[in-house]
Amino acid sequence: MISTYYAGLFADVGILTLGALSVYIILATGQLSLGNGGFMGIGAYVASYLTVALHWPVTPALLVAGLVAAVVGVIVGFPALRLKGIYLAIATLGFGEMVRSFFLVFEPTGGSGGYRGMPHISISYIWVWAGAIVLLVLALERSRLWLEMRAVHDDETAANLVGLNTTVIKIGAFGLGAAVAAICGGLFAHQYVYIEPGNFGFDRSIDFVLAIILGGSTVGLGALVGALLLVLVPEWLRFLVDWRLAAFGVLLILVLLTRRQGILDRALIMRLTFRKTA
Amino acid sequence: MTHLLTLDNVSKIFGGIRALSNVSLSVPPDRIVGVIGPNGAGKTTLFNVITGAYRATEGNVVFDGKEMTQWPSHRIMRAGIARTFQNIRLFGSMTVWEHLLVAQPHQGNMLRLVLPARFADPVAWRRAEEALDIFGLGAYRDTVARTLSYGLQRKVEMARALTTGPKLLMLDEPVAGMNHDEAEELRLLLLRLQGQGLSILLIEHDMPFVMRLCHQLYVLNFGSLLAEGTPAEVRSNPAVLDAYLGSETAC
Numbered sequence: 001m002i003s004t005y006y007a008g009l010f011a012d013v014g015i016l017t018l019g020a021l022s023v024y025i026i027l028a029t030g031q032l033s034l035g036n037g038g039f040m041g042i043g044a045y046v047a048s049y050l051t052v053a054l055h056w057p058v059t060p061a062l063l064v065a066g067l068v069a070a071v072v073g074v075i076v077g078f079p080a081l082r083l084k085g086i087y088l089a090i091a092t093l094g095f096g097e098m099v100r101s102f103f104l105v106f107e108p109t110g111g112s113g114g115y116r117g118m119p120h121i122s123i124s125y126i127w128v129w130a131g132a133i134v135l136l137v138l139a140l141e142r143s144r145l146w147l148e149m150r151a152v153h154d155d156e157t158a159a160n161l162v163g164l165n166t167t168v169i170k171i172g173a174f175g176l177g178a179a180v181a182a183i184c185g186g187l188f189a190h191q192y193v194y195i196e197p198g199n200f201g202f203d204r205s206i207d208f209v210l211a212i213i214l215g216g217s218t219v220g221l222g223a224l225v226g227a228l229l230l231v232l233v234p235e236w237l238r239f240l241v242d243w244r245l246a247a248f249g250v251l252l253i254l255v256l257l258t259r260r261q262g263i264l265d266r267a268l269i270m271r272l273t274f275r276k277t278a
Numbered sequence: 279m280t281h282l283l284t285l286d287n288v289s290k291i292f293g294g295i296r297a298l299s300n301v302s303l304s305v306p307p308d309r310i311v312g313v314i315g316p317n318g319a320g321k322t323t324l325f326n327v328i329t330g331a332y333r334a335t336e337g338n339v340v341f342d343g344k345e346m347t348q349w350p351s352h353r354i355m356r357a358g359i360a361r362t363f364q365n366i367r368l369f370g371s372m373t374v375w376e377h378l379l380v381a382q383p384h385q386g387n388m389l390r391l392v393l394p395a396r397f398a399d400p401v402a403w404r405r406a407e408e409a410l411d412i413f414g415l416g417a418y419r420d421t422v423a424r425t426l427s428y429g430l431q432r433k434v435e436m437a438r439a440l441t442t443g444p445k446l447l448m449l450d451e452p453v454a455g456m457n458h459d460e461a462e463e464l465r466l467l468l469l470r471l472q473g474q475g476l477s478i479l480l481i482e483h484d485m486p487f488v489m490r491l492c493h494q495l496y497v498l499n500f501g502s503l504l505a506e507g508t509p510a511e512v513r514s515n516p517a518v519l520d521a522y523l524g525s526e527t528a529c
Contacts, residue, residue, distance in 0.1 A: 139393060139394055142393075142396070144380065144391050144395045144399060144402060145391045145392050147376055147380040147395075148380060150372065150376075150380075151369050151380050151381075154369035154370045154371050155368075155369055155370070157331070158367035158368075159369075160331075160350075160352050160355075161329055161331060161351050161355060161363075161367075162355060162360070162381035162439070162442060163352050163360075163381055163442055164352055164381070166352070218371070
C-alpha cells in the first residue's frame with residue numbers, strides 16, 4: 001500500500017497526463033490552445049452536476065461530459081480556423097477565461113462558492129481512464145488520421161493540395177482535445193470532491209502546455225513524462241523550501257535549452273526500445 | 279472527343295493585374311500535355327487555378343465531366359487530380375514512408391482511418407509499398423524526406439501524388455534540379471504511367487525534355503495563350519520563336 005501522500009500525487013499525475021494529452025492532440029495539427037483549462041472546467045462541472053444533482057454513476061457522467069466538451073470544442077474550432085500562432089493562442093486563452101467567468105456567476109453549480117457533494121473516486125479508477133486514453137492516443141499515433149493531422153501541422157496548404165480536408169481535421173482535433181480535457185476535469189472533480197471556477201483558470205491551461213512541452217511535444221508519451229516531472233520534481237525539491245519553485249524554473253529552462261523538442265521524441269523512443277531509427 | 283480536363287476562357291485577376299487572360303486548354307485522356315512559357319507567363323498560376331489554390335476570376339474548369347471552378351482544393355484533388363510543386367512541398371516531420379500513406383483517399387469505415395494503419399488499412403499499406411517500388415525509394419523508406427537530395431525529394435513528391443490514385447497528374451517543373459540521367463529516368467517513368475492510362479499536364483523549362491515527352495504543347499506568354507499544337511508545330515510557329523524560344527534556338 002502506498003502512502004496517501006504519494007497516492008494523491010499519482011492521482012495528480014494521471015489527471016495532468018490527460019490535460020497534457022488534450023493539448024498534444026490539438027498541437028498535433030499545429031494549433032496551440034491556451035484554453036484547455038476551460039474545457040477541463042466544462043467537463044468537471046458537467047460530470048459533477050450529473051453525479052450530484054442527477055445521481056448518475058461516475059463513468060457515464062464522464063462520457064457525457066466528454067461529449068458536451070467535444071461539441072464546445074468543435075464550436076471553438078471554427079473561429080480558430082481563421083487564426084494562427086500567437087493570435088490563436090490568445091483567442092483560446094480568452095475562451096478559457098470566458099468559461100471560468102461563466103461558472104463564477106452560474107448559480108446552479110454554486111457560482112463563486114464552488115460545487116461539492118461528488119462521490120470520491122479511487123486512484124486506480126483515475127489510472128484506468130488515464131491508461132486507456134494514453135493507449136488510445138498511442139494507437140491513434142500509428143493511424144492514417146494522425147498522419148493527416150501531422151500533414152496539417154507541417155504544411156497546411158500542401159495538405160489541402162494532396163486532398164486532405166484541413167478544415168475538418170483542425171476542428172476535429174479541437175473536439176477530441178476538448179473531450180480529453182473534459183474527462184480530465186471530471187476525474188479532477190471526483191478526486192477532490194470540491195470544485196470552484198478558479199481551478200480551471202489560465203494557470204491550469206499553462207500547466208497542461210508546460211507538461212507536454214517539457215515531456216516531449218511530438219510524442220503522446222511525452223504527456224506522461226511531462227506530468228510525472230511536473231508533479232514530482234517540485235515535491236523532491238521541497239528541501240529547498242521557499243526556493244523550490246524558482247529552482248524548478250531553472251531546471252525547466254535548462255531542459256528546454258538542451259532539448260527543445262522536450263525530453264521524449266521519436267528518436268529517443270526508438271533507441272530506448274532498441275529499434276532502428278524510423 | 280471528350281477531354282479529361284477542359285479550361286474554358288479562364289482568367290485570373292490579382293488586383294489590377296491579369297495573371298491569366300482568357301486561357302482555354304484541354305487535356306485528352308492518356309496524353310502528356312506540356313505548358314511552356316517564359317518566367318512570369320502565368321504557368322504556375324494556371325496550375326493553382328486548376329487545383330483550387332486560387333479561384334478563377336472568370337471562366338470554367340471542367341474535370342472528368344464535373345464543373346469544379348468553385349470547389350475547394352481538397353475536393354478537386356479527391357476527384358482525381360494530383361500535383362507536385364515548383365518549390366517542393368514535403369511534410370517536414372515525415373519519413374518517405376509516411377508521405378506515401380498520408381495522401382491516400384479514404385476507403386471504408388472510420389476505423390480504418392483511426393487505428394494503426396499497418397493492421398487497419400492493408401490496402402493503403404500495399405499501395406504505399408507499390409509506390410516505394412515504382413520510384414525506387416525502398417532504401418530511403420524510413421528517412422525523413424526533407425533530408426534527401428533534391429532529385430529524391432522530387433521523386434517522393436511525385437510518389438505521394440500518385441498514391442492518391444489520380445486520373446490527371448500535374449507536375450510543376452519536374453526535372454528542375456535533376457541531372458540528365460535522372461531526367462531521362464523520369465521521362466521513361468512518365469511514359470510508362472501514361473501507358474497505364476494516366477494523363478499528365480506539366481510545366482517545364484527544359485525544352486529537349488518537353489519536346490521529346492509531350493504530345494501536345496500550350497505556350498503561355500503574359501498570361502495569354504500564344505500558341506498550341508504538337509511539339510513540331512510549336513517549334514516552327516514564328517510567334518513562339520519570336521516571343522520565347524528566340525530565333526536561333528534549336529531544340
